[in-house]
Amino acid sequence: MNTHVVSLREHARDRRSGTRNAGRGQIEIRNVSIHFGRGHDAHPAVMETTLDIAPGEFVCLLGPSGCGKSTLLNSMAGYVKPSSGTVLVDGEAVSGPGPDRGMVFQQYSLFPWKTIRDNIGFGPKLAGRGYAETDSVANTFLEMIGLTKFADKYPAELSGGMQQRVGIARALANYPSVLLMDEPFGALDAQTRLMMQESLLATWSAFSTTVVFVTHDVDEAVFLADRVLIMSAGPGAIIADLRVPLDRPRAADMATTPQFMQLKKQCLDLIRAESLKAFEQQNR
Template identity: 75%
Template sequence: MTVAATAVVKMPKKQQTGKKIDKGQVSINSVEISFGKGSDYNLAVQETNLEIKPGEFVCILGPSGCGKSTLLNSVAGYISPTKGQVLVDGSEVKGPSPDRGMVFQQYSLFPWKTVKDNIAFGPKIAGLSDSECSSITNTFLSMIGLSNIANKYPAELSGGMQQRVGIARALANYPSVLLMDEPFGALDAQTRLMMQENLLKIWSEFGITVLFVTHDVDEAIFLADRVLVMSASPGAIIKDLKVDLPRPRDPDLATDDNFVALKKQCLSLIRSESMKAFEEHNH
């Protein structure tokens, strides 16, 4: 208990000391991503430039197949861009790294490891001692409110619980950026809302940069400082919307005039893009 408590104090140090967050700057410089050659050539992401400030919560919003996950994967380091480069805190992304935590849409916990061992995986790989690993694990278990199920296997948990563990596992490495690929896409509406609020709480404690991919307009506006609207074929960011809604945010915000106005704007952007794609298909 004491171990967990001290660790909790250690964790949000950046904010408590009032220091400016200086880690987690993402620069996407003239990035273009394509797959295949010749007749199989497919331009997934058109030349894109993007600057994400440290500690910012950015949502990439777009219809399925618009290349938003591809763009995220290039920041994660799973895909290297065909042209341009991705920089995180000034150094080029050359592959996956524990400095960029990843949360997936599908359940990606290791089924053969308990909740505790899943969260401890990153610290253990980093070579931390057993006592350090278990102190970090306890910290994150209490953060996601799942200390009581530390010894359960993933298959014994609900979808929402599994995703909470997934978030904790990604954060246990203390990354400077958290990348989330439609993490709540498979959850029911109630669980989803709860998870969104939970995530905002964790984010405000942590002061970490979040890059969050979603196709859900409400989710994007509710969570983000900035919503980047993406269009399909080829994928491109067509709008960079600032979300000037007060924090901490609560679900009642959904009926707020500003929220509704932003939602209308996003929807009409997406609709006109879908119409364009639809017309192209019919020709």
């Protein structure tokens, strides 16, 4: 496993040095508001949000369901157009989805009719890489996620955790500058989720891709992120930007350290206050 990570790191570096500078994956969000619906039904999902994410940073968007965190992520992915404001990735305005921004969804986003190998190789194939190169990229990533044995299986034959590993590998096979993850482990059981978090961090350290990770799980956010951004519910806005003081590489037992607990409490208090506010608004 470790040797793969090292070889991947070289692989990723080779890719990058040739094309652009190492500082890829910068995200600038400027006064972004996103409204859904029109006329009377119009409601804001994201309000006047400004945010900077540095290249290689691991940022978690944390908040209760319906707070607009997925909408904000989707605006970075290019699925949602901001009603006002701009989203820049590496200085370029996002105008639609593209292979420079890999996307990992909550579940069932693998192509059920493609084998695991073909799912992972889909990005390189679309990019016009030859059969041999596509295959070699797919094999590299299959080894990385430890699913070489399952290369010729179909997604439905894999467990939820395995499917998500494939989903991450598929997004990374394009060597994107940004990896956008929308509650990728939300549907997994607790044990699997912990393992997935650790393996995600190992992968991330090899790729040094910028990661924006949406979750409503406080532990997950604190364990994974460099920065935790807490979003408030309706209309969505970032109410706190907390730096995670934990060392890297992170280990599972850090979850019991005082720093971890303290930050977790801070997050929980903020979210609780927000939830109460939302609750009161609804009952007024």
